[in-house]
Amino acid sequence: MYFSVDSAEAKKISDKGTSLKYGTIGVKFLQANDFMYAVVISKKQGEAAERNRVKRAIRDYIVRREEYYPTGHFLVYYRGECDQFDREQVLSDLDEIMRKITFDSIQFPRQRDDYDQPNNETE
Numbered sequence: 001m002y003f004s005v006d007s008a009e010a011k012k013i014s015d016k017g018t019s020l021k022y023g024t025i026g027v028k029f030l031q032a033n034d035f036m037y038a039v040v041i042s043k044k045q046g047e048a049a050e051r052n053r054v055k056r057a058i059r060d061y062i063v064r065r066e067e068y069y070p071t072g073h074f075l076v077y078y079r080g081e082c083d084q085f086d087r088e089q090v091l092s093d094l095d096e097i098m099r100k101i102t103f104d105s106i107q108f109p110r111q112r113d114d115y116d117q118p119n120n121e122t123e
Helices: 007-016 048-068 085-103
Strands: 018-024 025-030 035-040 072-079
Touching: 007 025, 007 072, 018 085, 025 085, 035 048, 048 072, 048 085, 072 085
Parallel strands: 035 072
Antiparallel strands: 018 025, 025 072
């Protein structure tokens, strides 16, 4: 399901969020207990139909991978030209950024059976 950030939350993320860039993808995010996102593409990147095609591809991938991504509120920026969109490269870049957010920030994705979660219990 698509959980989009509203315009007020997008402004907050844009102003106060942490920014990461990798390849053709940039992400600004704020830590939160839920997972919300919006895909942003500048009008300079191509015509409306091309931008919408790229947004749909990125949103589709995020929906399929969201259980592996950390919680938070995200603005996902596509920084390339829409007519040069390379799906595999963009998806690889997005996974790398989310990996950096997850592991470099010591943030953990949502609970999964196949993922070792940190144990906060004292022995």
